[in-house]
Amino acid sequence: MKKTIAVVYGGRSAEHEVSIITAHIPIIQSLEAAGGFDVWSIYISKDGSWYCSQKFNELKYFKGADLSERLAKEKRIDLRFENGLEIVWPGLRNKKLKIDIVFPSMHGTYGEDGSLMGVLRMANVPFVGCDLFASAAAMDKVITKQIVASDGIPVVPYVWFTKTQWGAGKKAYSAEIGKLKWPLFVKPVHLGSSIGITKAKTPAELENAIEVAFHYDNKVLVEESVENLIEVTLPIMGNDELRLAEIERPLNKTEFFDFKEKYLSGGKGGKGNGVNSEYSEIPAKIDPEFAKTVKEYGAKVYTTLGCTGIARVDFLIDSASRKVYMNEVNTLPGSLYHHNWRKAGISNVELIRSLVHYAEERFAGLKELTHTFESGILDKVGGPKAQ
Amino acid sequence: MNAITAYLSRYRLVYVRSLVYMLQSCEYSIHDFFIWYKRINDFSHVEYRKHLEFTPKASMLAAFGWIVQAALYLLVIWHLFIASYLWVVILAALLPYILLLFLLAFLLVMRLVQTPAEYLIIRRAAKKLARHKGLKIAIAGSYGKTSMREILRTVLSVSKRVASPEHNYNTPIGIARFVQHLKGDEEVLIFELGEYYPGDVEKLCRLVRPDIGIITGVSEAHLERFGTIEKAAATIFELADWLGSKPVYVNSDSTPTKAFTKPSHILYNKDGVHTWKVSDARSDLSGTSFILSNGSRILRFKSALLGLHQVGPLSMVAALADFLGLSSTDIEIGIARTKPFAHRLELKHYENGAYKLDDSYNGNPAGVEAVISFMAGLKGHRRFYVTPGLVEMGPRTEEVHKEIGRQIARARIEKTVLIRNSVTPFIETGLRDAGYHGEVIWFEDALKAYAALPHMTIQGDVVLLQNDWPDQYV
Numbered sequence: 001m002k003k004t005i006a007v008v009y010g011g012r013s014a015e016h017e018v019s020i021i022t023a024h025i026p027i028i029q030s031l032e033a034a035g036g037f038d039v040w041s042i043y044i045s046k047d048g049s050w051y052c053s054q055k056f057n058e059l060k061y062f063k064g065a066d067l068s069e070r071l072a073k074e075k076r077i078d079l080r081f082e083n084g085l086e087i088v089w090p091g092l093r094n095k096k097l098k099i100d101i102v103f104p105s106m107h108g109t110y111g112e113d114g115s116l117m118g119v120l121r122m123a124n125v126p127f128v129g130c131d132l133f134a135s136a137a138a139m140d141k142v143i144t145k146q147i148v149a150s151d152g153i154p155v156v157p158y159v160w161f162t163k164t165q166w167g168a169g170k171k172a173y174s175a176e177i178g179k180l181k182w183p184l185f186v187k188p189v190h191l192g193s194s195i196g197i198t199k200a201k202t203p204a205e206l207e208n209a210i211e212v213a214f215h216y217d218n219k220v221l222v223e224e225s226v227e228n229l230i231e232v233t234l235p236i237m238g239n240d241e242l243r244l245a246e247i248e249r250p251l252n253k254t255e256f257f258d259f260k261e262k263y264l265s266g267g268k269g270g271k272g273n274g275v276n277s278e279y280s281e282i283p284a285k286i287d288p289e290f291a292k293t294v295k296e297y298g299a300k301v302y303t304t305l306g307c308t309g310i311a312r313v314d315f316l317i318d319s320a321s322r323k324v325y326m327n328e329v330n331t332l333p334g335s336l337y338h339h340n341w342r343k344a345g346i347s348n349v350e351l352i353r354s355l356v357h358y359a360e361e362r363f364a365g366l367k368e369l370t371h372t373f374e375s376g377i378l379d380k381v382g383g384p385k386a387q
Numbered sequence: 388m389n390a391i392t393a394y395l396s397r398y399r400l401v402y403v404r405s406l407v408y409m410l411q412s413c414e415y416s417i418h419d420f421f422i423w424y425k426r427i428n429d430f431s432h433v434e435y436r437k438h439l440e441f442t443p444k445a446s447m448l449a450a451f452g453w454i455v456q457a458a459l460y461l462l463v464i465w466h467l468f469i470a471s472y473l474w475v476v477i478l479a480a481l482l483p484y485i486l487l488l489f490l491l492a493f494l495l496v497m498r499l500v501q502t503p504a505e506y507l508i509i510r511r512a513a514k515k516l517a518r519h520k521g522l523k524i525a526i527a528g529s530y531g532k533t534s535m536r537e538i539l540r541t542v543l544s545v546s547k548r549v550a551s552p553e554h555n556y557n558t559p560i561g562i563a564r565f566v567q568h569l570k571g572d573e574e575v576l577i578f579e580l581g582e583y584y585p586g587d588v589e590k591l592c593r594l595v596r597p598d599i600g601i602i603t604g605v606s607e608a609h610l611e612r613f614g615t616i617e618k619a620a621a622t623i624f625e626l627a628d629w630l631g632s633k634p635v636y637v638n639s640d641s642t643p644t645k646a647f648t649k650p651s652h653i654l655y656n657k658d659g660v661h662t663w664k665v666s667d668a669r670s671d672l673s674g675t676s677f678i679l680s681n682g683s684r685i686l687r688f689k690s691a692l693l694g695l696h697q698v699g700p701l702s703m704v705a706a707l708a709d710f711l712g713l714s715s716t717d718i719e720i721g722i723a724r725t726k727p728f729a730h731r732l733e734l735k736h737y738e739n740g741a742y743k744l745d746d747s748y749n750g751n752p753a754g755v756e757a758v759i760s761f762m763a764g765l766k767g768h769r770r771f772y773v774t775p776g777l778v779e780m781g782p783r784t785e786e787v788h789k790e791i792g793r794q795i796a797r798a799r800i801e802k803t804v805l806i807r808n809s810v811t812p813f814i815e816t817g818l819r820d821a822g823y824h825g826e827v828i829w830f831e832d833a834l835k836a837y838a839a840l841p842h843m844t845i846q847g848d849v850v851l852l853q854n855d856w857p858d859q860y861v
Contacts, residue, residue, distance in 0.1 A: 029842055035835075342846065343845075345845060349843045
């Protein structure tokens with residue numbers, strides 16, 4: 001008996017396109033290859049409309065300028081939450097599809113930030129990846145730093161503020177920023193895939209960088225740049241027992257690799273195979289002491305944040321001071337970092353199957369919890385007063 | 388509902404195309420066509436692995452079929468006006484079968500024209516070959532003919548002008564068409580002799596008039612046509628009978644050849660050929676190496692061909708090349724030039740860095756055993772064995788496939804990917820009987836499995852694609 005699995009992607013996010021790539025390479029391709037799944041695509045357009053069709057299982061559907069015209073011919077779907085998740089194509093006779101498991105593949109806002117997980121929790125359906133709490137926390141780079149720092153993991157010194165706070169107290173924040181060691185990085189707090197991140201070397205550049213960051217987000221983080229930098233990342237999967245992939249080091253030639261370089265510079269022949277498989281060194285050739293610390297901190301960060309299923313923890317290493325800093329956590333690594341997992345000996349199909357298993361394991365654990373409590377409080381409300 | 392839609396495919400234009408495709412795939416054998424036809428219900432999805440090639444013959448058949456189909460539809464409509472509805476229903480019900488009869492009748496008419504024309508081409512080729520001064524080498528066997536031909540051609544070409552038919556043209560008309568293009572100055576001609584029915588090899592010998600014969604082995608291939616392996620062996624040994632006292636090389640690694648081998652035959656196997664002895668044979672993904680010695684003469688070989696089962700044929704070709712006067716250096720150069728042939732344990736790579744061993748043209752039990760043995764020797768790799776099983780194994784189908792399962796289990800291959808059909812459950816039984824500890828993965832069809840494999844593998848994995856079923860067997 002095949003399980004009906006819905007892969008949810010797209011959405012109202014700056015990482016809409018990246019989400020489509022991750023959904024197809026490797027998620028849908030591998031689910032289809034694995035057998036045992038009836039795979040359905042749930043695509044959320046940039047205007048927030050939900051569509052569902054197996055036509056979307058092919059990546060080529062999303063190529064071409066006439067996508068919105070083709071989508072206009074598709075029916076928008078409704079969701080029902082009675083006894084799990086049910087998709088409904090409204091019509092004279094509603095067409096329905098019961099979903100057994102959901103595979104979220106939404107980067108950024110309204111997806112990776114926990115919003116989608118909230119909906120899926122309401123629907124009482126098992127879903128792959130991190131739950132609402134870890135997703136929401138990891139989406140905010142400041143909250144992530146605050147949580148992991150409280151558990152003893154080093155983070156780079158930083159200052160944060162909202163758009164309103166910056167507008168009202170620019171001077172005070174500038175003074176605070178002045179205490180940091182330059183150059184600085186300015187980052188929108190809630191965005192991933194390196195969108196809107198700028199390195200500032202002068203106050204003028206800083207002002208400009210903050211303006212750019214506020215274009216994407218209303219909360220901004222200004223942090224010290226780590227010099228003598230070794231940047232590494234560590235994908236991790238599991239619920240209670242963790243499996244670590246290889247430590248990976250981006251080999252970007254420029255000082256800082258941006259969105260295009262990360263996702264579009266392509267694999268072999270520039271064809272673009274999801275996350276660029278040539279831009280990094282796997283496993284990273286770093287000092288074994290650094291590697292040991294990264295693995296130790298990685299597992300601790302994953303557990304402290306309450307990650308489940310899969311996540312990726314990024315680190316900044318100062319090779320001169322020999323300090324390792326947690327940089328950020330990504331609860332839906334682009335293309336699941338399948339290139340890295342393969343180097344770690346896990347094929348795409350094995351990766352996908354493991355993630356589905358973790359989702360079912362977590363869901364089974366949640367079902368054992370009691371969510372209701374017979375208090376009889378309603379009967380007592382108003383009673384004594386009426387007497 | 389689906390069954391009705393499938394049945395109604397007989398009334399669509401695609402029906403004619405499918406019939407012509409099926410005939411073409413069966414090489415216009417009406418017997419094989421009917422075996423396939425009886426199995427098909429939905430004629431709209433017949434061209435699955437390949438597509439109809441619009442050769443002049445196929446085009447004429449298709450055009451005729453569509454004209455007859457249109458005429459029959461007009462007839463049905465005409466009957467609506469002039470006859471009772473009962474007649475219309477009967478005519479409509481019989482329409483696909485009447486169309487089929489017309490098509491087959493047209494094919495027979497075409498044959499009446501084609502057969503004398505082909506007879507003339509074959510006769511002309513026989514005369515040309517009789518006059519040809521080149522040395523003629525003929526290869527017969529249930530398996531390994533094309534590989535042997537290619538090894539011979541590669542090695543002898545180092546110092547001789549060699550010609551042989553391309554692909555697997557091993558029928559009288561295939562060989563005759565090749566002979567038409569010979570210049571006459573070739574020093575060596577190499578022919579594969581195909582065996583489909585008793586007498587076939589002898590017929591080809593009369594055409595080719597070989598000077599030297601090679602029998603590559605006998606196995607259960609085409610057993611559905613021969614009935615017993617002895618009949619298949621007798622047909623293959625028609626080559627030895629025809630040659631009489633002339634040199635005949637026989638692969639003695641193939642057990643069924645033993646009963647037919649005579650003292651005058653030159654035996655070859657993985658240990659050597661005649662007075663040449665093999666030593667230090669090794670094979671891995673980089674190729675095969677061995678030493679061939681004869682008294683004080685020592686030849687060191689390295690070939691890109693994979694598997695120790697290649698040592699026998701390579702030694703035999705080296706010995707024959709020596710017999711034909713090639714120098715030791717030329718023989719070593721020739722063997723070094725040999726490489727895997729298309730779809731015969733051909734090494735390729737997936738983009739993810741996994742190795743793909745394409746052995747999709749190897750569909751005989753002896754070849755399968757050799758390849759599993761090669762897989763067994765690969766250390767430090769996770770191995771995937773992918774197969775839809777073998778065809779035309781006749782009454783030996785169950786035992787042959789159970790044995791494949793047992794061999795996979797003994798080789799401790801980590802993953803067995805089986806395509807669901809009538810024979811693969813026997814492989815599963817064989818695996819179970821031998822206490823297989825690996826994973827068995829099922830796919831509904833081979834194309835889905837091929838598409839899935841890049842996602843199931845990682846760098847360093849070795850995937851063997853063993854045999855492939857054309858549409859008529861799926």
